[in-house]
Amino acid sequence: MIDKILGFVAPHRCYGCTEIGAVLCHGCYDDIITDDFGCCVWCMTPAPDMNQCRECTKKLGITGAWVVGERSEVLKRLVGDHKYLSVREAGGIMAQLLSERVAVLPADTVVCAVPTINQHIRQRGFDHAEILARMFARQRNLTYVSLLERKTQLSQHQLKRAARQRAARDAFGLKSPINNKPVMLIDDIVTTGATLEACVRLLQDGGASQVYIGVIARQPLE
Numbered sequence: 001m002i003d004k005i006l007g008f009v010a011p012h013r014c015y016g017c018t019e020i021g022a023v024l025c026h027g028c029y030d031d032i033i034t035d036d037f038g039c040c041v042w043c044m045t046p047a048p049d050m051n052q053c054r055e056c057t058k059k060l061g062i063t064g065a066w067v068v069g070e071r072s073e074v075l076k077r078l079v080g081d082h083k084y085l086s087v088r089e090a091g092g093i094m095a096q097l098l099s100e101r102v103a104v105l106p107a108d109t110v111v112c113a114v115p116t117i118n119q120h121i122r123q124r125g126f127d128h129a130e131i132l133a134r135m136f137a138r139q140r141n142l143t144y145v146s147l148l149e150r151k152t153q154l155s156q157h158q159l160k161r162a163a164r165q166r167a168a169r170d171a172f173g174l175k176s177p178i179n180n181k182p183v184m185l186i187d188d189i190v191t192t193g194a195t196l197e198a199c200v201r202l203l204q205d206g207g208a209s210q211v212y213i214g215v216i217a218r219q220p221l222e
């Protein structure tokens with residue numbers, strides 16, 4: 001109801017074609033869904049169906065990985081507006097896109113997010129990754145649990161590539177026991193993958209029976 005009223009006062013423009021109506025019109029939504037990412041989220045070699053190649057699957061022990069698309073155009077705008085302008089509808093549509101990408105998960109899967117740096121949460125007034133993960137959990141009828149926490153508050157942007165990996169290992173901690181449940185880890189953007197990988201390790205060491213990851217957008221290689 002409130003959405004309808006707001007829609008009347010300030011109608012949405014499609015993030016893709018700018019047509020007035022929905023946050024993302026059917027055509028632009030379908031364009032994203034049918035444009036399979038097709039690459040391994042870790043090493044960017046071709047990987048159809050699931051976005052993880054055989055070597056990386058073996059190396060990391062992750063049961064499933066999905067990426068909605070490359071971080072460009074529509075996805076870039078959606079991620080940016082959700083994160084920096086708190087556009088709730090942008091988060092909602094991204095959770096829906098991700099939900100459509102991800103295969104059926106075990107019914108007892110716990111959904112969690114890569115935790116945001118405290119300073120960023122204060123600046124933005126909310127934790128964008130947590131909101132995405134909560135929305136995804138709701139769409140899939142799964143439980144969201146805040147499993148991970150930030151131990152160090154250094155932004156990854158401030159670090160060079162090699163240093164990112166080292167920093168990522170010490171940056172996170174496990175907040176609560178997982179008790180042999182499958183875990184779906186969600187983040188909005190993946191760049192080098194060091195952060196995600198560090199979080200995956202923690203979840204595996206913390207007793208997750210399986211780990212899955214879901215990412216909205218992969219930063220293109222330079």
Ligand SMILES: [Zn+2]
Pocket residue numbers: 014015016017018019024025026027028029
């Ligand atoms: Zn459109």
Ligand SMILES: [Zn+2]
Pocket residue numbers: 040041042043044045052053054055056057
């Ligand atoms: Zn790979």
